[in-house]
Amino acid sequence: MAMGTPATGNLLHPFTVRGAGGEHETQSMKNLTDLVDDGLKYGVPVMGVVAVGKELVRDARYFRLATRMGAELGAQIIKVYYTEEEFETVVSSCPVPIVVAGGKKLPELEALTMAERSIASGAAGVDMGRNIFQSSHPIAMIQAVRAVVHEGMSAKDAFALFSDLSAS
Known part of the structure; x- marks a missing residue:
């Protein structure tokens, strides 16, 4: 996403990356790539939303992996939870901008x-x-x-x- 490009919740198509490393990983990744393809076709940026279920821990290691996966699959921005420990490593491992979920x-x-x-x-x-x-x-x-x-x-x-x- 270019600097200065206007973006609101209406312009971003959110997609939740759930199950990175879990049973739904394959379907989640396919869904994201399909949305990225559609977003590119219509000029709509895609936001990958990294979420954790009740079975997953909110830690920097998981978020580093999941945010990078979302970016590598084409999301132009990633929304993720803040972690007290090592959050800067989550940001530095992701090649697209990160916004933090308020929770x-x-x-x-x-x-x-x-x-x-x-x-x-x-x-x-x-x-x-x-x-x-x-x-x-x-x-x-x-x-x-x-x-x-x-x-x-x-x-x-x-x-x-x-x-x-x-x-x-």
Whole structure:
């Protein structure tokens, strides 16, 4: 995906890479390559979404493999969960941009800290649905997340921004 290319959830066709190394790996990879072919045909970027089932652990080793597989099969961007340990190795092993999934609803400071650490580790962005729309002040929260991702603001300062915006 070229720098500066507009992309939204409507332009990206998400595909979940489930079962890398599991019983559904073959079908998952075929589904992804079919979507990539269609995406190339119609000019629609494909986002590979690395998900783990209940049987798989969220660790950097698995995410390094799964994100790289998604990219090598043609996904132009990959969405993956953040890991506290070795996340920078997940990002550095993937040849396409990575965005971090927000996951379950977290307290605002924790969500902003995850965003800060994700960006510091090399992620291109974050995708924080629940952490925005389930916030007590979603507009303030999205502005705080934007400040972390696009302006390099620390989580602590972004939380202060969130608090100030929430009070007004």
